[in-house]
Amino acid sequence: MKKITWALVATVVTLVISVGFAQASTKDEVQKRGTFQCGVSTGLPGFSIADEKGNWSGIDVDVCKAIAAATLGDATKIKYVPLNAKERFTALQSGEIDALVRGTTWTLTRDSSLGLNFTGVNYYDGQGFLISKKIGVKSALELDGAAVCIQSGTTSELNLADYFKANNMTYKAVVFDTHDATAKAFDNGRCDVLTSDQSQLYGLRTHLSKPEDAIVLPEVISKEPLGPLVRQGDDAWFNIVKWTLNAMIEAEELGVTQANVDEMKANSKNPGIRRLLGLEGIAGKGLGLNDDWAYQIIKQVGNYGEIFDRNVGAGSALKIDRGLNALWSKGGIMYAPPVR
């Protein structure tokens, strides 16, 4: 409550006070400040969550780190700002954060009417249902009349309504404002099903008192391309955030990893790799960054495959399949424009 109030006050004050429209470039501001302010979730395993020592981890957090590595040359110079679904856009609009990497679904309304721009997709997701095994439901089409727990301010609320309407079913939506309260209410039996993006369901399931008693239904009822956002009207910064992600995907495609990047930089003859690491071609000039911007990303954070594995994939507790998030050459749809 308090946080949203402050974010709103901040927006209103900024919008009211800033006479004319002379906004400094975000890149210059970040470099002058020496820290990058990244908006993340209040705690979602695999995406952005802080441990008991306050260290953040997750696939979204790694994107934050990559942006810091590219812009500042140091992936640790980040101030994480935890935001709930309702606060996130206001925080970015008001300038409280420099970029929002918080599992946000790319939609027309958000891209066109909030004064924000999506820079790409770092996780292709879809909405699903989590349900207790005991109930014995095998498909989402058997959910007529169910009580559904859901987090407010998400596209899930709208998809849910569409799906039930399209299939002539009724439901009761019980809406909470954090992941935690939603999971707790589901755990208590307030609702029959919990709905959210599938990736989140796996994360939330680990919060239940008996995670093994709940299953994720097979239906995926929506497209949820999740990606980072920046403020509209700052194209230089937009490019940096966009290409940070592209560089990570390109690195995976070229087989450049955190472990072999130094060796690649020294010995590789592959022109694609040499361009990516800033040894040939336009390097960092177009983006206004150092030539080794992509090298820093891979050295300090890793390529896309590595961050996926480490946070949500085989190397993590969530064990989510690459699926759509595999490279285009391996049956997925992760595809970066060429770095050249």
Next chain:
Amino acid sequence: MSKSSQKQFWNNAQYRALFFQILLVAMLVGFFWFIGRNTLANLENRGISTGFGFLSLKAGFGILQSLIPFDESYSFGRTFWVGLLNTLLVSGLGIIFATIIGFTAGVARLSNNWLISKLAGVYVEMFRNIPLLLQIFFWYFAVLRTLPAPKQSWVAGDVAFLNIRGLYLPQPLFGDNFCFVGWALALAIVVTLLIRRWAKKRQDDTGKQFKMFRVGFVLIVGLPLLVFFAIGAPLTWDIPKLQGFNFRGGMTIIPELTALLVALSVYTGTFIAEVVRSGILSVNSGQTEAASALGLHKAKVLKLIVIPQAMRVIIPQLTSQYLNLVKNSSLATAIGYPDLVAVFAGTTLNQTGQAIEIIAMTMSVYLVISLTISGIMNWYNKKIMLVER
């Protein structure tokens, strides 16, 4: 002062005062105009949509509890009214319950009975000193979770069911002529009021008392009942039935409402108890003694002498407590009760992204509700104030 300088109009105190007043007003208007224009220009520059056009767009999400018809196909404007009515519902009920609890606990705390006064004291000190949000969580996540699942519902006479999803009650379905019963009730109330006036006048004139309560009771309950059966009992009940996951049909009292209502009433009740206690203590003990000396018994002393005088102290503070309760009801969003803040300043804000318009509307609504309550309470306060001669 010489005569010539007096003639100069700028030396006239009245004109000067007027000049500065106008200057101030002009500056204020200019200031707000500047802010408004600037805000709009900035919003436009940043590509953020403005205006109230979004209110007529289709909302596309469901709301758990609605006092007016609502589903996904209604507009964002409709979500405003749904949220507002839900806020008014929980605030209105909260004010009633908090007042009852507060007056009972306040009087109990002054009781001569050691146990009763200590119990009231413990209640006040305990619930007054725990943050309200924690109390809401306690009632919602700790107390209500002990209720059974729908299939193991607690049943009362096969028509009412209680489980973790809520209290399911039969819903009355009124027949065609049911309005006559309503008219009969209204008539009975009017007649009762008239009789009461006559009885009071008679008591003032002759000292004879009239059994007002019995007559009023018979009229208000009896007359509508008589009419109801005379026109053939046009009333049926829609009884909730377990079907699939949940009960369908009937009325539902959702647990979010119950938890919020209990938390708000119990919390605000403690403050009202203290207000009532201070009000009663403010009445000079000479008044009570004088009343006892006249031979009035205890209940009459309280009703005729103490309470009316205590009310003058109680009302202004009670007003603040009512206002607090209404504003605190916005904590609903924490447990998923669909009040104005949760629905309109929550989901609707997020789906449309129009923070400034929505927050402005929400703030004005709370302002209007609060001003209305204080208006009513101030009117009442004036009415019971000491008439000075």
